Amino acid sequence: MNIGFVGVGRMGANMARRLRDRGHHVTTLFDANRAAVTALAGEISAIACPTLGDVTAGADVIFTVVSDDSAMRSIFSGDDNLLVHARGKLFINCATVSPEVHLEAEQLAENVGANTLEACMASSITQAREGSLYLMCGGREEVFRRAEPLLKELSSSLRFIGRSGEAAKVKALVNMVMNINTAGLAEGLGLGHALGLDLTMLREVFSQTGAASRVLQTDGEDMQNRDHATFFSAAHAAKDSGIALAVGEAAGLDLPLARATKEQYERMIAEGLGELDKSGIAELTFKDRRSKSA
Amino acid sequence: MNIGFVGVGRMGANMARRLRDRGHHVTTLFDANRAAVTALAGEISAIACPTLGDVTAGADVIFTVVSDDSAMRSIFSGDDNLLVHARGKLFINCATVSPEVHLEAEQLAENVGANTLEACMASSITQAREGSLYLMCGGREEVFRRAEPLLKELSSSLRFIGRSGEAAKVKALVNMVMNINTAGLAEGLGLGHALGLDLTMLREVFSQTGAASRVLQTDGEDMQNRDHATFFSAAHAAKDSGIALAVGEAAGLDLPLARATKEQYERMIAEGLGELDKSGIAELTFKDRRSKSA
Numbered sequence: 360m361n362i363g364f365v366g367v368g369r370m371g372a373n374m375a376r377r378l379r380d381r382g383h384h385v386t387t388l389f390d391a392n393r394a395a396v397t398a399l400a401g402e403i404s405a406i407a408c409p410t411l412g413d414v415t416a417g418a419d420v421i422f423t424v425v426s427d428d429s430a431m432r433s434i435f436s437g438d439d440n441l442l443v444h445a446r447g448k449l450f451i452n453c454a455t456v457s458p459e460v461h462l463e464a465e466q467l468a469e470n471v472g473a474n475t476l477e478a479c480m481a482s483s484i485t486q487a488r489e490g491s492l493y494l495m496c497g498g499r500e501e502v503f504r505r506a507e508p509l510l511k512e513l514s515s516s517l518r519f520i521g522r523s524g525e526a527a528k529v530k531a532l533v534n535m536v537m538n539i540n541t542a543g544l545a546e547g548l549g550l551g552h553a554l555g556l557d558l559t560m561l562r563e564v565f566s567q568t569g570a571a572s573r574v575l576q577t578d579g580e581d582m583q584n585r586d587h588a589t590f591f592s593a594a595h596a597a598k599d600s601g602i603a604l605a606v607g608e609a610a611g612l613d614l615p616l617a618r619a620t621k622e623q624y625e626r627m628i629a630e631g632l633g634e635l636d637k638s639g640i641a642e643l644t645f646k647d648r649r650s651k652s653a
Numbered sequence: 654m655n656i657g658f659v660g661v662g663r664m665g666a667n668m669a670r671r672l673r674d675r676g677h678h679v680t681t682l683f684d685a686n687r688a689a690v691t692a693l694a695g696e697i698s699a700i701a702c703p704t705l706g707d708v709t710a711g712a713d714v715i716f717t718v719v720s721d722d723s724a725m726r727s728i729f730s731g732d733d734n735l736l737v738h739a740r741g742k743l744f745i746n747c748a749t750v751s752p753e754v755h756l757e758a759e760q761l762a763e764n765v766g767a768n769t770l771e772a773c774m775a776s777s778i779t780q781a782r783e784g785s786l787y788l789m790c791g792g793r794e795e796v797f798r799r800a801e802p803l804l805k806e807l808s809s810s811l812r813f814i815g816r817s818g819e820a821a822k823v824k825a826l827v828n829m830v831m832n833i834n835t836a837g838l839a840e841g842l843g844l845g846h847a848l849g850l851d852l853t854m855l856r857e858v859f860s861q862t863g864a865a866s867r868v869l870q871t872d873g874e875d876m877q878n879r880d881h882a883t884f885f886s887a888a889h890a891a892k893d894s895g896i897a898l899a900v901g902e903a904a905g906l907d908l909p910l911a912r913a914t915k916e917q918y919e920r921m922i923a924e925g926l927g928e929l930d931k932s933g934i935a936e937l938t939f940k941d942r943r944s945k946s947a
Contacts, residue, residue, distance in 0.1 A: 481861075516861060532841045532844060533841075536841040536863075539841075540866055546830075546906075546909075547826045547829055547833075549908075550900065550904065551826050554822050554904065556822060556826075561826065564789065568776075569827060569834075570827045570834070572867065573864070606844065606848065610847035614844065
C-alpha cells in the first residue's frame with residue numbers, strides 16, 4: 360500500500376514521518392508551499408508531485424491535511440484535483456472543516472468509485488509525530504474498518520463517531536468549548552495579575568477547584584510567561600469557533616459565550632496577533648500587554 | 654473554647670455539625686430564619702440566640718456564613734451587631750463577599766479589640782459536612798496561625814493567601830472562571846443536542862480532549878439529565894460573577910467572557926430559574942427546554 364499526503368504543514372509532515380517510521384510507504388506529496396514539500400520529500404524519500412492528480416496516481420490511500428473549507432473544496436473539485444483516475448482509492452480527510460464539506464467530498468469521491476473518511480484530530484503537532492493523535496472518524500463504517508489498522512499507527516485513541524460530517528461536528532464542539540475555556544482562563548489570570556496576586560499560586564488554586572480545566576494545564580503557565588509559541592494558532596481558534604457558531608446559528612441556538620470567544624480571537628487577528636498560539640489571548644486581557652489599543 | 658455561628662443555612666449548619674462531631678463546643682447560633690436556627694439548636698444542643706450580641710457573648714470564636722455584602726455589613730455594624738463586648742474574640746468570615754467588605758469588618762473588629770479572619774470556601778455542602786472544605790484564608794498571619802487547628806477540622810486543603818480581602822479576590826476569580834466554563838459547557842452540550850449527537854459520547858470525548866474541565870465532571874451529566882438539584886445556585890453564580898466583574902472594572906479590564914456569563918445567569922434569574930443549580934444554565938441553551946422565551 361502506497362500512501363500520499365496533500366498538505367505537509369507541521370501536522371501533515373509529522374504524520375507522514377510517523378507512518379514512514381512505522382514502515383509504511385509514503386510515496387507522493389503535494390503542498391502549495393513548494394519549499395516545504397520539496398524538503399519533506401527529500402527527508403523521507405518521497406515524490407514532491409507537481410499536481411494533485413499525480414498524488415492520487417502514485418498512492419492507494421491519500422491523507423489530506425489542508426487549512427480550511429475552501430482548500431478542501433479546491434482539492435476535490437478544482438481544475439487540478441485528486442479525483443482523476445481515483446477509482447478504488449481512499450481519501451482520509453484530516454482538516455478541521457465544516458461538516459457539510461465532508462459530505463460533499465464523500466459524494467464527489469463516490470461518484471468516481473473512490474471512498475473518503477473524515478479523521479478529525481483533537482491533538483497537536485507532537486502527538487502527530489509520536490503517533491498518539493486523538494482521532495475521531497466519520498464516514499461509512501466499512502470504510503473505517505478497512506482504514507483502522509493504518510489509523511492506529513497514528514493514534515492513541517481512535518473512535519468511530521458516525522456518518523461523514525459527524526466527527527467534524529464533535530471536533531467543532533470540542534474546539535468551541537476549549538476556546539471558551541481558554542478565553543475565560545485568560546480573563547481569570549489577567550484579572551489576577553491586575554489585582555497583584557501571585558499567578559503561580561492562583562493557577563495552583565484554579566487546578567484544585569472548580570476552575571480546573573485541561574487548558575489550565577496546557578496554556579496557563581504560557582499565559583503567565585507570555586510564551587505563545589504556536590501549537591494551535593489564534594487564527595485557527597477563530598476559524599474553529601466560527602464553524603461551531605455557524606452550525607449553532609443554523610440550528611437556531613443563541614451561544615453568547617462562543618460568540619464572545621470568537622470576537623476575542625478575531626480581535627487578536629485584527630491586532631496582528633493571529634499567528635500566536637491560542638494562549639496569546641491573554642495578551643488581550645493582561646494590562647500593559649496590548650500591542651495597539653489601550 | 655466555645656464556638657458560635659451566624660448564618661445556619663446548609664453550609665453553616667454543616668460546618669457546625671462537623672465541629673460538634675469533632676468534639677468542639679458549638680454554643681451559640683443566630684439566623685434570621687428562626688425556624689432553621691431553632692431546628693439546628695435542638696439538633697446539636699446549642700442556643701438559638703435572639704440577638705447577634707448574644708452570639709458573641711456566648712462564644713470565643715464566631716463563624717459567619719452570611720449571604721452577601723449587605724448582610725456582612727449589617728452583622729458588623731447594624732443596630733444589633735457582633736461587636737458588642739467583643740474584645741479578644743475571633744470572627745471567621747466564610748461568606749463570599751467583596752474584598753473590601755473583609756477589610757471593613759477587620760477594621761471594625763480591631764477598633765474594639767477583636768480579630769477577624771476571612772476563610773473563603775471553594776467547595777460545597779457535602780464537603781462542609783465531611784470536613785473536607787477547600788479553605789483560602791486572608792487576614793493577619795498570626796491570627797491565621799491561631800485559628801489553624803480549628804480550621805483544619807473543617808478542611809482538607811487550607812491555605813493562607815495574604816491580607817484580608819486577598820482570599821476573596823482569589824475566590825472571586827475561581828468562581829468567575831468556573832462560571833465561564835460552566836456556561837461554555839452548557840453551550841457545547843446544548844449544541845451537541847441540537848445536532849443530534851449522543852451526549853454521553855460527547856461528554857466522554859470532551860473529557861479526553863482540550864474541552865475537559867472540572868465542571869464537565871461535576872455538571873456535565875446533570876446538564877444532560879436536567880438534574881439541577883441545587884449545590885451552588887444560579888443566583889449565587891450571578892452574584893459571584895458580579896463581584897469579579899466589579900473588581901475587574903475597577904482595575905480597568907475588559908472581560909467579555911465574564912460579562913456574557915453573568916448575563917446568562919441573570920437571564921436565569923429573570924426567567925425564574927435562579928434557584929436551580931448552576932448546571933441549570935443548560936436550560937437556556939438546549940432547544941425546547943426554555944421556560945419562557947422561544
